[in-house]
Amino acid sequence: MDAIILQILNGLDKGSAYALIALGLTLIFGTLGVVNFAHGALFMIGAFCAVTLSRILNVSFETVDPTKTDFLGNPAKIKTTYIEHWLGPDLGGSILDWGVPLAILFAIPIMIAVGVLMERGLIKHFYKRPHADQILVTFGLAIVLQEIIKYFYGANPIPTPAPDVFRGSFDFGTLIGYEANQIIYPYWRLVYFAFAAMIIGAVFAFLQFTTFGMVVRAGMADRETVQLLGINIDKRFTIMFGIAAAVAGLAGVMYVPINPPNYHMGMDFLVLSFVVVVVGGMGSLPGAVFAGFLLGILESFASMGVIIDLLPGINQIIIYLVAIIILLTRPRGLMGRKGVMED
Amino acid sequence: MFGLGKKDVTLLLIVTALTMLAPFLLNPFPEGSAMAQFNAGYPDLMQRFVIFGIFAIGFNILFGLTGYLSFGHAAFLGVGSYAAVWMFKLLSMNVLPAILLAVATSGLFALVIGFVSLRRSGIYFSILTLAFAQMSYALAYSVLTPITGGETGLQLALDDPRILDGAAEGGNIPTPGLFGLEMNDSTQLVMGNWVFTFSIGYYFSAFIMLLAFYMAIRIFRSPFGMMLRAIKSNNTRMTYTGLNARPYALAAFVISGMYAGLAGGLMASMDPLAGAERMFWTASGEVVLMTILGGVGTLIGPVLGAGMIKYMENIVSKINSDILHTWFAFLPDGLEDLVVTMIYPFVGKGWHLTLGLMFMLVVIFLPGGLVQGGQKIARLFRRKKTDDAKKSTQSTPAE
Numbered sequence: 030m031d032a033i034i035l036q037i038l039n040g041l042d043k044g045s046a047y048a049l050i051a052l053g054l055t056l057i058f059g060t061l062g063v064v065n066f067a068h069g070a071l072f073m074i075g076a077f078c079a080v081t082l083s084r085i086l087n088v089s090f091e092t093v094d095p096t097k098t099d100f101l102g103n104p105a106k107i108k109t110t111y112i113e114h115w116l117g118p119d120l121g122g123s124i125l126d127w128g129v130p131l132a133i134l135f136a137i138p139i140m141i142a143v144g145v146l147m148e149r150g151l152i153k154h155f156y157k158r159p160h161a162d163q164i165l166v167t168f169g170l171a172i173v174l175q176e177i178i179k180y181f182y183g184a185n186p187i188p189t190p191a192p193d194v195f196r197g198s199f200d201f202g203t204l205i206g207y208e209a210n211q212i213i214y215p216y217w218r219l220v221y222f223a224f225a226a227m228i229i230g231a232v233f234a235f236l237q238f239t240t241f242g243m244v245v246r247a248g249m250a251d252r253e254t255v256q257l258l259g260i261n262i263d264k265r266f267t268i269m270f271g272i273a274a275a276v277a278g279l280a281g282v283m284y285v286p287i288n289p290p291n292y293h294m295g296m297d298f299l300v301l302s303f304v305v306v307v308v309g310g311m312g313s314l315p316g317a318v319f320a321g322f323l324l325g326i327l328e329s330f331a332s333m334g335v336i337i338d339l340l341p342g343i344n345q346i347i348i349y350l351v352a353i354i355i356l357l358t359r360p361r362g363l364m365g366r367k368g369v370m371e372d
Numbered sequence: 373m374f375g376l377g378k379k380d381v382t383l384l385l386i387v388t389a390l391t392m393l394a395p396f397l398l399n400p401f402p403e404g405s406a407m408a409q410f411n412a413g414y415p416d417l418m419q420r421f422v423i424f425g426i427f428a429i430g431f432n433i434l435f436g437l438t439g440y441l442s443f444g445h446a447a448f449l450g451v452g453s454y455a456a457v458w459m460f461k462l463l464s465m466n467v468l469p470a471i472l473l474a475v476a477t478s479g480l481f482a483l484v485i486g487f488v489s490l491r492r493s494g495i496y497f498s499i500l501t502l503a504f505a506q507m508s509y510a511l512a513y514s515v516l517t518p519i520t521g522g523e524t525g526l527q528l529a530l531d532d533p534r535i536l537d538g539a540a541e542g543g544n545i546p547t548p549g550l551f552g553l554e555m556n557d558s559t560q561l562v563m564g565n566w567v568f569t570f571s572i573g574y575y576f577s578a579f580i581m582l583l584a585f586y587m588a589i590r591i592f593r594s595p596f597g598m599m600l601r602a603i604k605s606n607n608t609r610m611t612y613t614g615l616n617a618r619p620y621a622l623a624a625f626v627i628s629g630m631y632a633g634l635a636g637g638l639m640a641s642m643d644p645l646a647g648a649e650r651m652f653w654t655a656s657g658e659v660v661l662m663t664i665l666g667g668v669g670t671l672i673g674p675v676l677g678a679g680m681i682k683y684m685e686n687i688v689s690k691i692n693s694d695i696l697h698t699w700f701a702f703l704p705d706g707l708e709d710l711v712v713t714m715i716y717p718f719v720g721k722g723w724h725l726t727l728g729l730m731f732m733l734v735v736i737f738l739p740g741g742l743v744q745g746g747q748k749i750a751r752l753f754r755r756k757k758t759d760d761a762k763k764s765t766q767s768t769p770a771e
Contacts, residue, residue, distance in 0.1 A: 064495055154736070160495055161441050165664055166735040168657065172728030180717050180725070300502065300653060307499045342515030349503035349510075356492060356500055 035212050036329045042218040042287060044325020045225030046072075049280035050302040051309060051317035052229060053273035059249045059312045060266045063152055064160050066167035069299025070174040071140065071274045075281025076290035077178055078139055079132035080187050086112055086125050127192045129285055136282045137275050144274025148267050171296065179292040191217040191286035217286050224283050228276060229318055235272075236314075245269055249312075304352045310365025320363055324348050380589050383671060387585055391578040394418055395568045402565030409695070410687055415558055415571030416642075417686050421679045422574070422581040423638045428662040428674030429581075429588045430631020435660075436669035437597060438624050439604035440490070443498045443656050444505025447485070448478040448629040450512065450651035452636025454520055457646045461532040465546045467555065467576070467641040474637025475630050482629025486622050493607070505656055512648040525647030548641045550576060555641055573642050580638060581675075584631060589671060591627070600624050632659075661727070665734055667741030676742055684723055691719040 050072055057065045089110040097105040113121030124131065151170065155163045190196070195216040236242035248255045248262040255262045281290070288294065305324055309316030330336065332344035343350075355362065376384065390397065399413030412418070431445050452474035459470035489500040512520040520526055528545050548555045550572075558571035591597050599620045602610045610617050640646055649655070658681065666677025696712045696719070703711060718726045738745050 151736075158739075161439070162735060162739065164441065164495070164498070165660070166732055168660075169728050169732035169735060172724060173732065176722060176725035176728060180722055296654075300506065303499055304503060307496060311495075342511055345510030345514050346507040349507045352503050353488065353500060356496055357488065360492060360496070 031207055031212050032333065033330075035214075036333055037326055038212070038214050038218075040326030040329035041222045041322070042325075043328060044322035045222050046280055046284055046298065046321075047302055047305045047325050048318045048321025049225050049228060050277055050298055051305040051321045052232060052314060053277040053280075054302055054306050055309070055312060055314050055317040056232075056269055056273040056276070058306070059314070060245065060269045061148070061152070061156065063155065064163050064167070065152070066164050066299065067147070067171040067174065068167075068273075068277055069295030069297070069302065070171040071143065071277040071295070072281040072284075072298055073178060073290065073292065073295030074143060074174065075136050075140055075278025076285050076294065077182060077281075078136035078278060079129050079282045079285045080182065080189055080290060082132040082135045083125075083128040083189050086110065086128050090114070129189060129191055129282065132282045132285075133279060136278050140275040140278030141271035143278075144271035145267055147274070148270040152270070171299070175292050175295065182292065184292060186289035186291040188289040189285045191220075195220055195286075221283050221287065225280070228279060232272070232276060233314070241265065241268075301348060304348055306362075308352050308355050308362055310362030313362065313364040316362055316364030324351065327351060376589060377593070380593065380671075384582075384586060384589065387672065387675070388582055391422065391582060392575075394421075394578070395570055395574070399566060399568055403567050409690060412683055412687060413568065415556075415569055415574050417682065418574045419571070419577050419638075419642050420682045420686075422577045423635050423642070424659075424662065424678035424682055425675040426577075426581050426584045426638065427632055427635035427659055428666065428678040429584055430628040430635070431659045432628075432663050432668065432670075432674040433588060433591060433600075433631065434624050434628035435663060436674075437592070437600035437604060438621050440493065440621060440625070441498050441660070442489075442501040442625075442628075443653065443660070444485075444501035444503070444508075445628070445632055445659050446653070446655035447505035447508045447651045448482055448632035449636040449639070449655070450508065450646065450648065451481050452478045452633030453640040453646035453650055454512075454526055454636075455633070456637040456640035457526045457528070457644055458519075460528055460548060460640070460644050461534070463535055465534065465548050467548050467550050467637075470548070470641060471580075471634065471637040474633045474640070476633075478633025478636065479626055479630040481633075482626045483622070486625035486629070490618055490621050490625060502653060502656070505651060506653055509648055509651040509653070512651060520646075520648060522648070525645050527645045548644055577638050577642065580634065584634065585671075585675070592671060596620070596623070661731055663741075665731060665741055667743030668739075670741070670743040673741050673743040680742070681727065684727060688719050688726065689721065689723040693720075 050068060053071070054065060054068050057063055057068070087110055089108045091106045091108055093104050094107050097107075110121065110125060112124055115121065116124065147170070151166065152163075155166055198213045198215050199219060200213050236246055244255065244260055244262070245265055248260075248265065252262055281295075284290075301324075302321075305320045306317055308324065309318070309320030327347055328344065331347040337344060359365075395413050395418065397413075398418065399411045401411050412421075427445075427449060431442070434445075435441055455477040456467075456470040456474040459473045463469055485501065485504045489497055489504065492500060513522060516522075530545060534546075553572050553576075555573040555576065556571070558569050558573075561568045561570065599610075599615070599617075602615075603617045603621055607617055636646075636650070639650075659678075662677035662681050663674045664677070665680060666675065667673025693712060693716055696715055697708065700708045700711050716722070718729075734741055734745075738748075740747075
């Protein structure tokens with residue numbers, strides 16, 4: 030039983046990342062009808078926003094401390110970051126420490142700008158072209174974005190730690206009556222899950238309870254009629270693209286402490302996220318979220334020792350296997366709507 | 373001739389001439405000159421040109437004719453490589469049985485995957501093929517290690533049985549050959565400053581590519597090819613006329629899988645080892661890039677695209693900043709540095725950036741790929757010529 034709980038917990042953080050990326054993909058697909066292969070690149074750009082912010086915060090100057098010497102006997106040089114210098118070691122230090130969560134604020138405007146730019150600059154011209162063309166051009170764009178990031182940040186993963194408070198692990202088992210150290214779970218992953226749940230909730234609330242969201246939903250259902258009513262739906266869809274980009278970017282920002290970002294992390298996630306979208310059902314937002322968590326948890330169950338002994342290699346292929354079975358038995362995906370992408 | 377129209381014969385003859393003379397054509401710069409690094413006329417690279425040409429021709433039969441975008445085609449290439457290496461290990465170092473087995477195995481594999489994947493179309497088909505390919509990759513990497521060699525890949529060993537050849541003598545692993553001709557054998561022709569290399573492996577692969585190309589022309593011009601085009605242009609209407617599209621699509625899928633297997637078998641024949649990374653989805657993406665870049669649905673396009681990408685991968689990626697500095701040495705110092713820093717991100721390690729940009733430009737402005745670009749330019753010239761002709765006819769009466 031404790032192993033099962035542990036696997037569910039382990040699946041949650043990956044599942045959260047899948048769900049967030051798949052949510053953005055579905056938003057773009059549902060509103061604009063575009064299959065965006067560059068969405069993984071947006072996830073990666075978000076992660077590198079966090080890296081960039083931590084580099085900016087860590088800009089420092091050197092002072093010579095005559096009282097101490099380094100191992101060669103020279104006077105020691107001490108690096109002080111400007112933040113600590115200006116705001117004092119307490120406040121400055123904690124800002125440095127909380128670099129990753131702060132990057133959320135830093136990333137939102139950047140990601141929305143990147144998203145809007147992408148939509149206006151490139152994807153706008155592809156609405157009338159076949160889906161294959163959309164896939165291809167966004168695939169090319171993903172390569173370009175990836176290479177630009179690689180040029181500036183190098184090919185190696187860049188470790189960026191979480192704040193000190195969250196660095197340990199949380200003994201989840203004691204909460205529900207197990208002995209200590211049976212079910213332990215890193216704090217940051219809990220934070221990630223909570224964060225993902227918050228973002229997902231916010232997106233749904235935005236679509237459900239605001240006028241803007243209502244118009245967007247109407248546009249998703251019947252674009253032409255909404256346009257006939259004199260509403261500029263294109264503008265709203267562009268904003269939705271920006272929001273979808275921001276969702277992917279935030280998923281990336283918060284994922285940085287779990288997995289040091291490198292330039293191809295986006296592509297790695299993208300392939301799986303597409304599988305998630307298809308399993309959930311093209312164009313269905315709840316489907317994308319549900320399938321994201323489902324596949325994340327299934328993946329972590331499949332990597333349990335018992336199951337690997339039973340079916341060797343299952344942990345590597347479980348997601349694809351589920352996708353194949355679902356596509357063949359429920360062609361629309363788990364929660365797909367009728368008439369979406371059926372040709 | 374050969375059951376082809378006049379235009380196709382011309383095309384086939386041009387391609388034949390180009391491939392046969394490739395060791396000369398791809399080596400235009402004398403040895404030791406500053407431009408010598410642009411020479412692509414060495415066997416290893418030329419073999420890759422033709423082998424990936426075969427791969428792309430096969431992919432084009434599926435994507436170009438039926439419009440089904442497979443994102444997992446590299447799986448067949450990988451299966452073909454494994455099959456060929458196993459043939460080298462078990463039966464003989466002769467390449468013919470190896471290639472035959474490679475084609476047959478990948479054909480069977482394609483039949484199974486195609487049967488399942490073709491139940492869906494559009495993006496669902498792409499995802500299904502991607503899923504199958506990723507599964508094959510993951511399995512080859514982990515569980516199937518006894519068959520595939522796992523992380524190290526499948527390699528030849530001294531104690532392989534090789535029933536027909538007998539055990540290896542002299543402690544050397546034998547090389548693949550064709551009835552005594554060894555694939556990595558080559559002769560060099562020195563003409564002044566130029567050195568031309570003629571490799572048996574290259575000519576063997578080139579010959580097979582020409583066969584594959586000929587087959588592709590026949591398929592394109594056949595009633596079967598017409599059916600495949602019908603699937604692409606209007607599947608529903610095809611069904612209304614009482615035709616079942618799926619067997620045709622499946623046949624195209626299997627044929628294109630066999631082409632990929634052929635390419636994989638040849639790859640293993642040139643260098644007898646096979647690894648799981650050949651099946652990774654980036655490898656599938658690469659063949660998509662090649663086909664689109666060259667021109668989807670055209671005969672020669674995929675070969676051009678394959679050549680172009682492999683050329684960039686091997687040649688452009690070698691340019692480093694020192695070389696750039698020597699090129700632009702004629703400029704004033706400050707300007708030289710500026711130009712070099714401007715160009716540097718696009719060459720050397722950054723060649724993927726150039727590739728991505730080029731690919732995007734092609735998809736945006738030239739959906740028909742380089743072939744369409746060539747046609748546009750040719751039309752431009754022709755129009756100019758006719759304009760000139762008109763002018764000249766107009767100007768004569770005035771005199």
